[in-house]
Amino acid sequence: MLFGFIFINCISLRAQLNYVPTDLDKSALEGIIVEKYYIADSKDSKNKEGGSLPKGSVTYRIYVDLKPGYNMQAVYGGRIHDLRIETTTEFFNNTYSGETTGDQIDSKKINENTVALDSWVTIGAATNSHFGILKSDDKDGSIIKRKGLDEADGLIAGKISPVTYYGLDLGFFQKTEKASLFSSNDGSWVIFGGMKGPTEANRILIAQLTTDGKLSYELNIQVGNPTGDSFQFVAKNPEGTEIQFDGLMLKK
Secondary structure (H helix, E strand, O other): OOOHHHHHHOOOOHHHHOOOOOHHHHOOEEEEEEEEEEEOOHHHHHOOOOOOOOOOOEEEEEEEEEOOOOEEEEEEEOOOOOEEEEEOOOEOOOOOOOOOEHHHOOHHHOOOOOHHHOOEEOOOEOOOOEEEOOHHHOOOOOOOOOOOOOOOOOEEEOOOOOOEEEOOOHHHHHOOOOOOEEEEOOEEEEEEEEEOOOOOOOEEEEEEEEEOOOEEEEOOEEEEOOOOOEEEEEOOOOOOOOEEOHHHEEOO
């Protein structure tokens, strides 16, 4: 089983696969993109149906930008590679129809109260029938009726595969209080078979996070190459064949 070692034990696959990334593989991760997707206005803050959303809260989307041909497989935390997503205040989790992973967001409810601004993790999906893409790449109009998203909503229709997770308490993305630090040193969220981005740019959405605080993170990811091999990029302290990529860490 390709993913069994990392997803069950949340440590490097190298002992199982003995794959040594090539120089091309080492440059497969072109960047981590943090998009300021939306800023909550007074109308959003007055709508309490989905919970309290402070005016000025920013909805961020985090994308993994890969070279063509490579696929995204997992985001994980392991023995020496913590997974951390943090804010100086709290993350907003919609209580009306919010979900823990992007593939579970009901596209038919995306325009109800503040559902479109919910916090969640994902690999690719932004609703149960749409992938997430940068608003600057969105040329197909919008299904979201909200000022600022009504021309480009960062959604593109497609066939969505489910996100699977191991060793994580995704109940964090249902909390309404003290939702400030999501972390793990023995967990992951994954997509079996890997996923390429929905556009030629090959950018894969991995999280949507809304907060009125300062965002920070420490991420580790598993990537697949065109020949079917898997390898890992880590935020710090690489071991063996792991590749350090500084962009996987955003400090406070």
